[in-house]
Each structure stands twice: as C-alpha cells, then as structure tokens.
Amino acid sequence: MIVPVLRELLEQNPTVEIVFVSRKNFADLFKEIPRIIFKGVDLDDYKGFFGMRRLSKELRTQFNPDYVADLHNVIRTKILDRIFTRKGFDVAVIDKGKEEKEHLTDVWNLDKAPLKHTTERYADVFRELGFSLTLSHKYRPERVEKSGIGFAPFAQHEGKMLPLDKSFEIAKKVAETKKIYFFGGGKNEVDILEKWASQIPNSENLAGNLTLTEELKKISSLEMMVSMDSANMHLASLVGTRCISIWGSTHPFAGFLGYGQNENDVVQVKDLTCRPCSVFGDKPCYRGDWACLEEINLQQIMDKINA
Template sequence: MNKIQKILVIRFSSIGDIVLTTPLLRAIKKERPEIEIHFLVKRQFYPVVEHNPNIDKIHKYRGYLNDTIESLRAEKYDFIVDLQNNIRSHRIKRKLGVRSAKVNKLNIKKWLYVNFKINKLPDIHIVDRYFETLSTLGVKNDFKGLEVYSEPNAEKIFEKLIGFEKKNYVVVATGAAHYTKQIPSKILIEILNKINKPVIFTGSSGDMPKAKKVIKKLTCSTFNACGICTIGQTSEIVKHSKVVITPDTGVMHIAAAHYRPTISMWGNTVPAFGMYPYMPQNQDLYYIAEVDNLKCRPCSKIGYKKCPKKHFNCMKNQDIDKIVDKIEHFWQLE
C-alpha cells in the first residue's frame, strides 16, 4: 500500500453522511501527505466538501454515470475508497479496474433489526467503520471529531440576525429528508415555549412553512432561516449557537463537528445504526431523546413519508420535560 499516490473517495450523499467522512480524510492527509485525495459527490452536495483543505480535487456527479466514469478513468487512480457501497459505486469500481475497499454498511443486520427487531449490530460508530475500511493504509483515527468548512464570508449571515447574540440562542433543525424523522410542530411548540429562549430555525425552503407555523405559536424571539442560508451559513449559525435541537439529520452532524450541545431526537431510526452524534472528545455534549420499547421501532433504516402505523408515537411520545431539563442544563454550560 506504500505505492499509493492517488486515491478516489466515493460518498455521493447526503450532508451528514459526507460530514462523517471528514475524520478519515484528515487522517489520510496527515499521515500520508504524499497521497492525492479526490472526492466524488453528487452535485447538490458539493458545498459540503468544497472548502475542505484535505481534498485535492472534487468530482461532481451530475447523474450521467458513463460520463463520470470516463472522467475518472483519465485520473488513473491507484486506489478507490468506497464509502457509499451501492450499485452505482460498484459499477464505477468495476469500470476503473483498480484496487478498492468498501465500507461495511451492515445491511443484513439492519434488515434483521428493522423487520424482526433482532439487534445484532455491533456497538461501533460509522466513523470507526470508515476507518476499518481503510485499515490496510495504516491511518488511525485522531479522535478530534468531525469537520465542516464554510465558504469565505459565511459568517456575514449574522448581519441578517438582528438582535441575536452569539452563544445566546437555540438552533432548531426544522425538517428532515423523511417525515418519520422530523420533529412534529406540536412537539417543537411545547418545548420552545417551555424554555422561552431565542430560536433560529434552519432548513430548506420546503421547511419554511412549517417554521412559520411554529413561530406563530411561540412567545420567544425567533428567526426563520429556512431556505435563505447556504450549507456554510447554516454551519456558522450552528457553530455560534448555545444549544441545537435536531432529529437524525445533517444538522445533527454539523452540530457535532462544532461540539455544540445537542438534543438529538430520534423517530423511526435508531442510534444503534451507528449514526449518532460523533463527539469523541466530549460525549456529554449530546443527549439522545428516543422512545424506548416501541415494538414498531425501528421501522426503516432511512424513513417514510408517513408513519406506517399511523400513530407516529416514536416522536409524539417523547419525554418533553426531560428534553427541557437537558436544554436548561446545556444552557448553563460555558
């Protein structure tokens, strides 16, 4: 493996999953600085890696696999690190015909857990599974955690946040890619009215109506940043927050990268899948909020547009008082 000079790392999506690759990228660049690192990512997630200094070249996947393969073939890689491990990445590896390693996604064990509630999953975070994937290269985890690199001037977003002081507001991740991961509006309203702290809502433009609906029911200061921020600007807002309230989504991992106190609320997915907040230097900075002993949970390793059982008790039955207590505890830190 000492002859490797140029590698391709494949992780197409999504925001959080890409952020979770950053400890491995940092370790490769630190321990094997002679290796040129290229990264293949879907075009819409390019901003997540755009300013990462540990990546030498980024390839945007635009949906045309044959064109992508031809472009990558010209790079003449020595090795491919497949952190996506799907049909598309398999085809790329087969066509390029170079040595490779792929992450173990534990899909059979996840399937057993989802369908039969038999939990045979190892107690290991996905970050550590990424390192296992590249164990032959000899790089080791430095346990410094995740990284997010914002674009220049991203902090200018605070010019719009009139009246919001840094380290004196709560960030709420308003939505998620799947409904069964999202925190219901009613739950958010109850939590936020009980803590009565300034709140900034983050999310996509599609999350804006939900944020507006929640804001109408609140008595605290609010700012709806849904749909108006880049990923880098969202990262800056999270970086300077006091507490983050988030479901199992990208904002959770951005918060972990900045070591911000985090309330991590889990719906249909479970931390046992290995994607919980990764803060190796201070695991006391996050709280896992989940409803235990639900026979239907986990119902999916990803999520659904609606609750298959039509009750959504994994979110609706969250212990609000305990969550509020944890927020108040985190608020007193620093």
C-alpha cells in the same frame, strides 16, 4: 459523516491527497480541509453504464489515482468499481452491514445491540487499502464564544420527525430564555418556520435564507442544536456544536449518531421493543400509532436542553 473521517485520515497520513467525487452541492463541506480536491458532478450527465464509464475515464485522465475508495456501495459506484478493478486499480468498498441492520430493525428481535458506527465503516475502507487511521470520535468546536439555540424540527421521513405541535411548544419554551433560530429547507418548511417566527418572540427563521457555508458558520456560533435524526445533527458535529437529537423509529444503535455527539443527549422512547423498525425512518409504523414519537415527553427534551 464522511467529512471528519477524511479530515483525520489526512492528518494521520500527511503525504496523502484525496480526490473526492460527489454531487456539486456538497462542495462547501470540504473546502476548509487541505489536500482534498473536490470534483463535483451532475449525475444527470453520467447516466447508466456508459455514463459511468465516461466518468471513470475522466477521473483516470484528470487525476490517475493510486487507490479507489468506494464509500457509497450503490449501483453507480459498483459499476465504477468494476471498471477501475479491470484497469488494475486497488479498490476497496464499504461494508454497510446490511444483514446486521436487517436483524436490528426486525420488530421481533428483542435482543438489540449497537452496531459499528458508520464513520468506522468509512475508516475500514481506507484501512483495507493499507492506510493507518484511528478515529477520535470527538468533534472540534470552531468557536469559543457561543450563544443562542438552533432548532431543526424537520426530517426527510415521518418516522424521524416529532409531531409539529410538539416542536412548536418546545420552540416557545426555549425562546422564553434563549434566542432560538429555525433551520430547514424546501418551501413548505420555510413557510411553516416563517409562521412560527412571527408567533414566537425571541425567535428567527433562517430556513431558506442561508447558503450551506453560511449555515455552517451560524451553527458553529450556537450553544447547541436541537434536531431530529437528520442532516442538521451531522452539520452540528462538523462545526463542533453540541446537539440534542430526537429519535423515533430510527435508533443510534444503527450507527448514525452525529460524530462526537454524546449518547446522553439522545432523546428517545427506550421501552418500545419495536424500535428501531427502520434504519432511515422510511417505513410505515408497525403499530400504526407512531408511539416512538407520540410518547416522547416534552419535559425530556427541555431537561436535556437545560442541563
């Protein structure tokens, strides 16, 4: 979700250059954006306080930045913030809205309201450093000609994932009229999607077969993605592809809807007062029945796709 913010920041501030520090495997997300230097790190090489101190020294020696923007606000980056501050650097840190989100996910809170979008929280960090930044909240299609539908039926946590039998039925129905491509990762997901592809005509499993760059290119060519509240929704936003997103124990109110995606393309059970019970979908079901996922009507999803 940081990528479109950086892209628009650089467009609106043409003299700015960004050194982006993150895990090595995210490099492909940034390589098409001019004036971003991606420094990939293996965090196992920078363990503890002394590891962070060594990383900060490397960054100061190699890049000597004018400002430090902490877009993560976790223990590691807090150590870095403190070191940079003591060295006299201007440091700004993201406000994740922790208390607001705790209130939002309180099952006894019956007056739920949308919070600030996460991309605006990222943008606020740069605004605090003195940069002008107005987000468009629009994604940008990379291709004019599009065909086929992508389907990413998995998510990191149970609370964000439609039961697989329902997802299988959706895939079968979609494949009656459109070529469907399966996306996922990890051996278990690959094995399941390979089995689905063998059982559903007009389908193809791409899980485990593409690099991140190749995956982005393929998603950019699709008419739409169908995804849980997961990374694939955000990948679709990066390449300008519409996404029908399915939400269970989480909720767009927490600020994580894909950048530029339309709230009308969200599929969710709206009349459950316990939703959302979690920001990330990692908590056990308060009711014990996962009604937020079990009560989703498959026709709801098909209506969104067909529209």
